[in-house]
Amino acid sequence: MKLKRSLAGVATVITALGVTACAGGAAPDASGNASSDTITFRSWSPIEQTTRQMIEAFQAENEGSKIDATIFNYPEYLVDLQSRASSNTMPDVLGLQPGALTQQYRENLMPLQDCAAETWGDDWQSKFYPIGIEQARMGNPEGDDNFYSLPILTQTVNLWANSEIFDDAGLSVPKTWDELVQTTKDLSGGDAAPFLLPAKDSWLRNVVFLQIANNVSPGTVYEAEAGTVQWTDPAIVKAFEYWGKLFSDGIAQDGAIGLDAYPSAVNQFEAGNAAMIPLGAWWIQQSDPTKSDIPPLSEGMSGYEPFLFPTIPGGAAESQFVGGIDVSLGISKNTANPELACKVLTDFIAGSAAQKLVNTMNDVPAVTGLAPEKFTSEKQEQIWNLFVDEWLPQVKYSRYFESPKLDQAVADALAAIATGDATPQEAAESVQAVQATL
Template sequence: MNRRKTAAIAGVAALGLGLAACAGGGSTGSSGGDENTVTFRSWSPIEQTTQQMVDAFETANPGTTIEATIFNYPEYLVDLQTRASSNTFPDIVGLQPGALTQQYRSNLMPLQDCAASVWGEDWQSKFYPIGIEQARAGNPEGDENFYSLPILVQTVNLWANTELFDAAGATIPTTWDELKATVGQLSGGDYAPFMLPAKDGWLRNAVFLQIVNNVNPGLVYQAESGEDSWTNPDIVTALEYWGKLFTDGIAQEGAIGLDAYPSGANQFEAGNAAMIPLGAWWIQQSDPTKDQSEIPPLSQGMAGFEPFLFPTIPGGADESQFVGGIDVALGISKDAANPDLACKVLTDWIAGEGGQKLVDTMNDVPAVAGLEPSTFTSDKQEAIWNTFVNDWLPQVKYSRYFDDPKVDQAVADALAAVATGAQTPEEAAAAIQAVSDEVNG
């Protein structure tokens, strides 16, 4: 989700994995009420990217200071909740659409006036449509405000280590049966054929949304809204196939205890797995702005990696569906000490000099059309970038997020229960339905 890379908890000198939405301000805010200082907390983009974005803005705006603190994703969620409850919300905060934005909607100011003041009344046309569509996900009926604006968009998908595939004579699987066969073909070595970092709720949900949309495209969102039921047999089937990742030996032993960042990502980049479910943001490993000698061999120009879509499910859709949308969005605190300055930072990081720095590092796909990296370090890297921007992103129809935070957590909990055998797929579906009934009244 953007994303959830390792990052330092630090100030301006150690900015990491996230983009922001604003909050805080006043004498109780983390900026201490200084109108020339903007505070920023998030989990994404990665450290060197955020630092370049901050430097670009401060250079162009002398006298302005951006104080940034970047966390690993789970720690960021805890920090954000703590600051919301203690009236120390940052000026700008990193958000995801739907559940996370809605959780803090009361702390955020509407952003459409900010956007119009910088880009004009037709500002929405600058963005990829899926970003605009998802930016208001979960808003109460009749509320057309934008409480966050996307800075990066993405697909969620799988990645293959092409060196391991080539050595085994394996091909990228496109169906569930091919996935099982490929895992068998890749077994027996000193690496995991399919590494599943299932400890993280966000990743469990992202994988499940690929599965369920391959079973019955769009059904899961109808269940969330109350138009259909979570106990619909097709959703139960999707939960069964999630469980098969564990019971059929596709995922590695101990998958439920492995986090995506830093553990899973580090192992995959080191060549210890042939496949992993992540997303478009993995291209950031090949950052053209870094000293290329410092990049692991597999990531240099994306030499050892290839993205592919989650395989189709028997009896489901004929083709793999595209799931994704907003990676990271930015919001501004309704109590920001200087909302105009916060707006200036936010819009610069989306589509200005800061936005260009962001794209140059390939942190993910930009939320606005027309931005592209200044440099590519290999033909393969450029081809993968073009796959995301030109081929996949325009086809993204289904969100990788749920709108309501309670439903989001209920799904993550149910998937963990199925993975460990604590619940059957039918029991898990009923548990989610109970929470959905509460949410939908």
């Protein structure tokens, strides 16, 4: 996801770390033969500088072992992964998301429960936040209890405010839809966009919609995904309607459907050019204590405040928590060294590499008990504790769909509403038509 940071933008930045190799599987040694002591890692997250620190930590404790990593922007990672799957050159360890993305490559992946049990014992599931274990098998066929990926990072999806802009305007973050509309009006006319919506990215459209849908009618959208209610259910049509209101009510900026999250929107937000943006817990990584030259707003999270998506009229009385797994890791079933791949994966999740990951605040860890060794401000620590102690344990609703086809159908329907090419009712009908084929 995060990225994130993380999640991704259109401008591609691909960085090779460690031993260079272009194909998946073990990297070739000097003789041209596969080197079984090298593990290839491909993902969009963790970000490059964090991944570098993780690799250094692992290799320091595992002399002779190497990790060849390439970190992509998210859209380019999806293209690369599809190409590798088609050519049977999958990386040894790869970044995934639960549900649609993991299920798309399930046939290429090795079940991980034996790896986990050998590393952490038979009660290994207790190490993880419950939402991570719950989501790890999203979309598995009936009767298939395998874990094809395990979470490395978890998160909430939420909104972020530029606290300096809000303080200067004498405003508080909005808690209801009506307050969101009014706050946007109050902040209009200034140098900063009141609500910056990077609606070009399908992942972001979907996570914003799922926050809206669960505020309108908690859990109904997943009943539609399961086929027990229709996508044309009035509650879901209402959720599509309120997504559309982001555009018709003047909340989102003009041209939102053409703005990507990474790098464009996040660069604008970090520069102080927006008062609000929909992202998630991973934004805390902007204050990574291991980085230098941190922008003023991000230093110690001094300029930011996270808040939940406002409630919708007639919906739930309180904002609902949406999130779960941010990034998970899988192992190719064709890896030349499954033991070493397992060692890399588990160390990235809960070992020395994981501590480096958490130290950079790339996102909230998937296992309990991990915390940064250093905080750079009281506000940074307060935000971290808010996510870890208060918000994440309350996450009930997933930010993902299980089916790749349904995931795309919803994203396409939201784009059509945003551009005026479909009404909320027509959008719901288009998703129901795809649902009927599953």
